[in-house]
Amino acid sequence: MAIHIKTPEEIAGLRIAGRLASELLDYLTPFVKPGITTGELDKLAYDYTVNVQKCIPACLGYQPEGMTPYPATTCISINHVVCHGIPGEKKLKHGDIVNIDVTIVKDGFFGDNSRMFIVGQPTIAGKRLVEATWGCMWAGIEAVRPGNCFNDIGIACWEFIKPLGLSIVHEYGGHGIGRVFHGEPHVCHVPITAPTAKFEPGMIFTVEPMVNAGKRHIMDLNDGWTVVTKDRSLSAQWELEVLVTETGYDILTVSKGMPEPPAWVKGWKKPTFA
């Protein structure tokens, strides 16, 4: 199966969905404070998505083959939770590192992104991992340009993380996105030996590395969704959507509150928002 090259109309629709997904994270940001429960954050996300943005929460009821339907609007993954943390009664506390991953659908187009938050007073280890993972994602994104191939993302992510003594999760990767949530290709954040496709203008996919402070290995909890580090070390993840352009790339999940990329990023500048 080939990787879908988006038409200008599809790119326009995906830009709107991407911006809305990023704005949903902007909206949630001031609520990420010690004492709030992840369930309360999820309720805020649902209400904003449905009532303000007039979008469909894509994760709610999402059921990949062999899985139980996902029960919430957001995935909220704290500390040693790698991904797919189910919101509930758990309260955020000072020093927690938290990933909030949101996916919305607007006019049939998916918008998917996630950010890390440090709750209250940061810990040194938490801040270091969160910043390293942000750099890892951008290192991967900077490899995107026609002529390069998808494996260049994995190589760049790996070379960024290796000298820091951290590890990258192998089992989950980025994905094509469009009128489907998870399309081709699967984007590995580590180098692979199998041949990978070359980037072509009009391809749209996510880059979303999960980086562990300890070993790369993960395990599933019994709730059918939550993934944790096997050694219970901290784990972080950031996610953006990338469009391949004629000369490089553009970011689709962008809004006022998206953090500035690292200073060494050459291929993209954050637009100014009124």
Ligand code: MF3
């Ligand atoms: N948003 C996740 C991703 O980046 C997928 C979450 S699926 C869910 O691909 F069902 F767990 F919400």
Ligand code: CO
């Ligand atoms: Co994704």
Ligand code: CO
């Ligand atoms: Co996501």
